Amino acid sequence: MSEKRPTIVTVAEAAGVAASTISRALKGDKRISPETRARIARVAQELGYTPYASARALSSGRSGLVGIVIGPATNPFYAELLYEAVRQIGERGLRLLVIHAGPGPLENSMADALLQYQVDGCLISSVDLPSHVGAVCAANGVPVVMVNRVAQADTCAVVCDNAFGSVQLGDLLLRSGRRRIALVRTSAASSTARERDAGFTNFMQSAGHPPSLRLDGRSTYEGGFEAGRHIAALPAPERPDSVYAVSDIMAWGVLDALRLAGVAVGRDIAVVGFDGLPQSARPVYDLTTVEQPVVAMIGRGLDLLQARMRDKGLPDETISLRGRLIERGSSGSRA
Amino acid sequence: MSEKRPTIVTVAEAAGVAASTISRALKGDKRISPETRARIARVAQELGYTPYASARALSSGRSGLVGIVIGPATNPFYAELLYEAVRQIGERGLRLLVIHAGPGPLENSMADALLQYQVDGCLISSVDLPSHVGAVCAANGVPVVMVNRVAQADTCAVVCDNAFGSVQLGDLLLRSGRRRIALVRTSAASSTARERDAGFTNFMQSAGHPPSLRLDGRSTYEGGFEAGRHIAALPAPERPDSVYAVSDIMAWGVLDALRLAGVAVGRDIAVVGFDGLPQSARPVYDLTTVEQPVVAMIGRGLDLLQARMRDKGLPDETISLRGRLIERGSSGSRA
DNA sequence: GGGAGTTGAGCAAACGTTTGCGCAAATGCG
DNA sequence: CGCATTTGCGCAAACGTTTGCTCAACTCCC
Numbered sequence A, B: 001m002s003e004k005r006p007t008i009v010t011v012a013e014a015a016g017v018a019a020s021t022i023s024r025a026l027k028g029d030k031r032i033s034p035e036t037r038a039r040i041a042r043v044a045q046e047l048g049y050t051p052y053a054s055a056r057a058l059s060s061g062r063s064g065l066v067g068i069v070i071g072p073a074t075n076p077f078y079a080e081l082l083y084e085a086v087r088q089i090g091e092r093g094l095r096l097l098v099i100h101a102g103p104g105p106l107e108n109s110m111a112d113a114l115l116q117y118q119v120d121g122c123l124i125s126s127v128d129l130p131s132h133v134g135a136v137c138a139a140n141g142v143p144v145v146m147v148n149r150v151a152q153a154d155t156c157a158v159v160c161d162n163a164f165g166s167v168q169l170g171d172l173l174l175r176s177g178r179r180r181i182a183l184v185r186t187s188a189a190s191s192t193a194r195e196r197d198a199g200f201t202n203f204m205q206s207a208g209h210p211p212s213l214r215l216d217g218r219s220t221y222e223g224g225f226e227a228g229r230h231i232a233a234l235p236a237p238e239r240p241d242s243v244y245a246v247s248d249i250m251a252w253g254v255l256d257a258l259r260l261a262g263v264a265v266g267r268d269i270a271v272v273g274f275d276g277l278p279q280s281a282r283p284v285y286d287l288t289t290v291e292q293p294v295v296a297m298i299g300r301g302l303d304l305l306q307a308r309m310r311d312k313g314l315p316d317e318t319i320s321l322r323g324r325l326i327e328r329g330s331s332g333s334r335a
Numbered sequence C: 001g002g003g004a005g006t007t008g009a010g011c012a013a014a015c016g017t018t019t020g021c022g023c024a025a026a027t028g029c030g
Numbered sequence D: 001c002g003c004a005t006t007t008g009c010g011c012a013a014a015c016g017t018t019t020g021c022t023c024a025a026c027t028c029c030c
Helices: A008-015 A020-027 A034-047 A053-060 A077-090 A108-116 A131-139 A162-175 A191-206 A221-233 A247-259 A294-310 B008-015 B021-028 B034-047 B051-060 B076-091 B108-116 B131-139 B162-175 B191-207 B221-233 B248-260 B292-309
Strands: A063-072 A097-103 A121-124 A145-148 A156-160 A181-185 A214-215 A244-245 A270-272 A289-291 A318-321 A323-325 B065-070 B097-102 B120-123 B144-147 B156-160 B179-183 B213-216 B243-244 B270-272 B289-291 B317-320 B324-326
Touching: A008 A020, A008 A034, A008 A131, A008 B248, A020 A034, A063 A077, A063 A108, A063 B021, A077 A097, A077 A247, A077 A294, A077 B076, A097 A108, A097 A294, A121 A294, A156 A162, A156 A294, A162 A244, A162 A289, A162 A323, A162 B021, A181 A191, A181 A221, A181 A247, A191 B243, A214 A221, A221 A244, A221 A247, A244 A247, A247 A270, A247 B021, A247 B248, A289 B248, A294 A318, A323 B317, B008 B021, B008 B034, B021 B034, B051 B289, B065 B076, B065 B108, B065 B191, B076 B097, B076 B131, B076 B248, B076 B292, B097 B108, B108 B131, B144 B292, B156 B162, B162 B191, B162 B243, B162 B270, B162 B324, B179 B191, B179 B248, B213 B221, B221 B248, B248 B270, B292 B317
Parallel strands: A063 A097, A063 A121, A121 A145, A145 A156, A156 A318, A181 A214, A181 A244, A244 A270, B065 B097, B065 B120, B120 B144, B144 B156, B156 B317, B179 B213, B179 B243, B243 B270
Antiparallel strands: A097 B097, A289 A323, B289 B324
16 A cells, blocks of 8 residues: 555666666576576565556557457357457466457447557457458557458458368268258358358258258347247148257257257257357257367467567468367267 | 557647647646647547557556456356446446456466556456455555455445345245245355345245255256256155246256256246346246346446546445346246 | 736656667687 | 677666646736
8 A cells, every 4th residue: 555566676776786687587588697587586576576567568569468359248159269268368478358249340449449558469259350440450560360250351360160060060960861951040241150051051952952941040049949930830741850050059049949849859850050169068958069169269369369469470371170070969860 | 551650749740739738638628728629639530549558557557447357157147247347348438358257266367467457447256356366456556346246355346135136036936835945056155145045045934934955056057957857856745846046057957957857847846046147038948037237237336446446545335236036937926 | 007817738757668789797719 | 818709787768648837828807
């Protein structure tokens, strides 16, 4: 309360060296002798010194902050992504600044945040980057990595191989004898949903069994639920024997609707999703799905980001990771 | 890319005034004439000027950052809280720095983050504030508001009235004729869970119908599920006719387990929860619960925080908000 | 018309760190 | 032993804003 928080010069005086030496010693500069470095570390520790990030940012231009943009709370996938990002960013000695979370587009005020706080890099999921925000980042040398979204001009990206995952699911359905296939997709302009939709449709088409029914699940549980009700209400001969919902939350909606209507999931009808959220393992869902490698996606995303923090000149790069097929009861292949 | 980002002096030169005038004009200082202010605003706009937060923080000691600590991803309530916090903090012209998200205690490195980034205030949910972190905040004049957790030494708090909500639920159960009551609680050291547990138990005891069964749901869906299975497995005469799970996620587990076991929820057994998460409205759950006023909680929390950013001397304060009882089918009172 | 008060804006010193450069002392080599 | 090199550290100038003073120019009132 009373005593001022120590600064680098407080430490310098206590250790009997110059402030610049403190600065260098604390970040492991080779030019400082091991003894001096050890002494400085000890003094700093005793004084409870911790640097002012604002001063560092002002002086060096690096803030130690990573910005993040995530989609709406209605899809737990984004929460999953955020939590993992917090963890890994912390491990790398950086901090997470939330630029935007929720539905709605990226506004100008968010580009401001990137500049004002001199964010070192930015992880964006959830939206297709509006061009002006992208331009702002590019103009100011803020590296951007799209996560689970395709790369745009001047950005890197880390994606899950949506087409491959969809093929895995389609193949599984075909192998277990399913032929009348419904697709619960979404009209939302998300590249992820489009890729899953297209990847699946193409595969099924070339296999001779194109989806016979396409419903819009609006990327929500409720949308999936309505789709499920619609499917359940179809007379038996017309009803599909399998459903691919392009995200787990929609698949949950489908499952709940089917079960509520008394349709035996896994036997009468197979349901598969995509995302691999932990909730999908619950006995009530027991959902066959493709797991997005969230840990690896964030990890590689931060790799890309950090590489570009050090060297702004690096060319854009897109990393595609394959998800893992998790086969559970909802696809009925266990029986 | 090529041109340097404008600073306050760039704007000052362009507008033909001193840098200090720019600074004052932009934050609405009365001493600057309306004409000058308008001109400065226009010039700043044209140049695309936006201040460097680090310089402001360094000079003024205020960073414009609010830190947040939230609990594990397994409970969507925290995600709900986070999203609302992002929204409201943005509206107030501040930004959100995530200090910690997830299970696990608050480590020293998190106290460092508070200091390094000169966080203006901190919202903490999820954990009981470890004393050393609290001491660090107090010593450095960082106001802290606990959200959905009781106040500790040197902190403010915003809580939902857990006891009152529990009484509302208990009363509802009694009024609909339930007498054999099970409580799915948690042994976790969360003040929230304790208050709900105690509030409910006291009320039921004084009403002459103390909970006949107490199970530990470990604050998770899985824990609730196990509790539900246990209940469903009881022979009919011993089986309770109602269950209060002290959080919605546990209630979901209970519901799913009961339904999977063929127990008719709402008729054979009533289930009520606490939190009022949006998912509880889904037809499969249709859960009677008490809604935590998340919007108001964050709002009042930020009010407390901002008041203390302006005047560090303000005494601690605890605000208790009553939740809204949402009666749905799971409590069977509709029938 | 002269003094007191008000209004509007500038000066310059912080704020704490980083970093290019400089300069001794220690070391290497011939 | 003398000279060139390396090693280890200090100096001081940034970085961009804020803010306590200072100060000139008006306005007002008697």
